[in-house]
Amino acid sequence: MKSIVIQKPNALLIEERPLPAPAAGEVRVKISLAGICGSDSHIYRGHNPFAKYPRVIGHEFFGVIDAPGEGVEAGRLGQRVSVDPVISCGHCWPCSVGKPNVCTSLMVLGVHRDGGFSEYAVVPAKNAWTIPDAIPDRHAVMVEPFTIxxxxxxxxxxxxxxxxxxxxxxxxxxxxxxxxxxxxxxxxxxxxxxxxxxxxxxxxxxxxxxxxxxxxxxxxxxxxxxxxxxxxxxxxxxxxxxxxxxxxxxxxxxxxxxxxxxxxxxxxxxxxxxxxxxxxxSRLNANKFPVVIDWLEKGLIDPDKLITHSFDYHHVTDAIELFEKDQRQCCKVLLTFGQ
CATH class of the missing domain: 3.40.50.720 (NAD(P)-binding Rossmann-like Domain)
Structure with missing residues (x-):
């Protein structure tokens, strides 16, 4: 599979990597769309103190489950999902009071662990939120920004x-x-x-x-x-x-x-x-994916008002540079994978 890898600050490569297998409790997602965020740019430019290199960036992504791991319901195969990048332990004090977004062992996909700028990504099954059929793909990829x-x-x-x-x-x-x-x-x-x-x-x-x-x-x-x-x-x-x-x-x-x-x-x-x-x-999101999915189902928000550009992932460098330099015309930039 092809993955967008930041090897070190200001060094981006589209790299061939082996197809990952999901571990127990995980699913593999075939990525359709991913959104570029300021934090992706910060990791690319070396301005994120939390990032470890090399890193597959991307924490706003949507796709289809193509392989469930051990212990995951077989019925999840083929589900359209938007992925919550917040990975928490579930038992520390912040997690116990409803703040998994500041878990004492917090991991964020695309920052501490490889993210979604790839043809495939392996994520915890509980982080892969099913998207109702009525919500189009380009709205589903925008769930994470709205959780903020x-x-x-x-x-x-x-x-x-x-x-x-x-x-x-x-x-x-x-x-x-x-x-x-x-x-x-x-x-x-x-x-x-x-x-x-x-x-x-x-x-x-x-x-x-x-x-x-x-x-x-x-x-x-x-x-x-x-x-x-x-x-x-x-x-x-x-x-x-x-x-x-x-x-x-x-x-x-x-x-x-x-x-x-x-x-x-x-x-x-x-x-x-x-x-x-x-x-x-306010940092990241604390279990807000179902909240935003409900907003989308009810038509209370409109992601199309924010999406200004779309690029094939092969042109990711152009996409990030546009995102960084054209604040007058550019708002939300999407990358397409395997479409």
């Missing part, structure tokens, strides 16, 4: 009375817009970014108001309109954002941090306790 939004909203518990502010109109900001508007019917969603084309994507995903803060003050604009956001989601993750979010938030509001920066953020505690703000962080 499901995890965020699981923390924040939005209501239809919320006024939400999202920093960043990249893929993670946009899936969150769709979840807030399509699933939770949030009263108002405001998106701030510095790229006008990305703000247009936010509008297509349901944002009520977009704001380019490259040259104008977001704080002044919100004050002029008398808006105090009750829910703020940081999908941009610049170290200056947290203090601004604390300043802008309504008393009793919630702030969710979606990503991370290694640079410190300076914050005044008084702003947090004075308003009794709740600050959450």
């Amino acid at each position: 939004a499901a995890n965020v909203t699981g923390h924040a518990q939005p209501t239809d009375q919320d006024i939400a502010l999202i920093y960043g109109a990249g893929p993670m900001g946009l899936v969150t817009v769709q979840a807030l508007k399509g699933v939770y019917k949030v009263k108002q969603v405001i998106v701030v970014d510095r790229i006008d084309e990305r703000l247009e994507m936010a509008k297509r995903s349901g944002a009520d108001w977009t704001f380019n803060n490259a040259e104008q003050s977001l704080q002044a604009a919100l004050e002029e309109k008398g808006i105090k956001p009750t829910l703020i989601v940081d999908a941009a993750c610049h170290p200056t954002i947290l203090q601004e979010a604390i300043t802008l938030a309504s008393p009793g509001g919630r702030i969710v941090l979606m990503g991370f920066s290694s640079e410190p953020s300076q914050v005044a505690q008084q702003g947090i306790t004075g308003k009794e703000l709740s600050i959450f962080s």
Whole structure:
């Protein structure tokens, strides 16, 4: 089989590898589609401190089970599946309180263990979620990105009375817009970014108001309109954002941090306790695949609004470079395998 392998930073090869056999409790998936994420680019460029090389990247992928391992129901053969990349032990303290995404022995497919940028992948059977026939392949491959939004909203518990502010109109900001508007019917969603084309994507995903803060003050604009956001989601993750979010938030509001920066953020505690703000962080997803599959079945979200490009996997280098360089026109890029 052919696999996309990052041998070391900035060294990508399409390599011939032996067809893997699933171990007990595993299934082998014949990959149809995979999505490119920023973390794939970071591993390729050597910017992910968790990655071990060589590595088959890819943690957003969809395909068909073509070999069940020992102990796996034979009826799973031929099932269309989307794969949860979060592999957890199931018995440590985080797992016991419903946080397998921060398991003490966490393994993430495509980061710590070979992922889905390959013609075939072996994964734990419990991580291969069956996709209903009504959900098309190109939506099924987008389940994982939307689980990031499901995890965020699981923390924040939005209501239809919320006024939400999202920093960043990249893929993670946009899936969150769709979840807030399509699933939770949030009263108002405001998106701030510095790229006008990305703000247009936010509008297509349901944002009520977009704001380019490259040259104008977001704080002044919100004050002029008398808006105090009750829910703020940081999908941009610049170290200056947290203090601004604390300043802008309504008393009793919630702030969710979606990503991370290694640079410190300076914050005044008084702003947090004075308003009794709740600050959450969100990493990967905690058993959110069935949640998103349900959203797709009910038509509450639309992955097509995010998918802008598709490449045969042989052109993966071109696909990653487009993803990295064209933030104005490019949002979600899919790789096709064996179609």
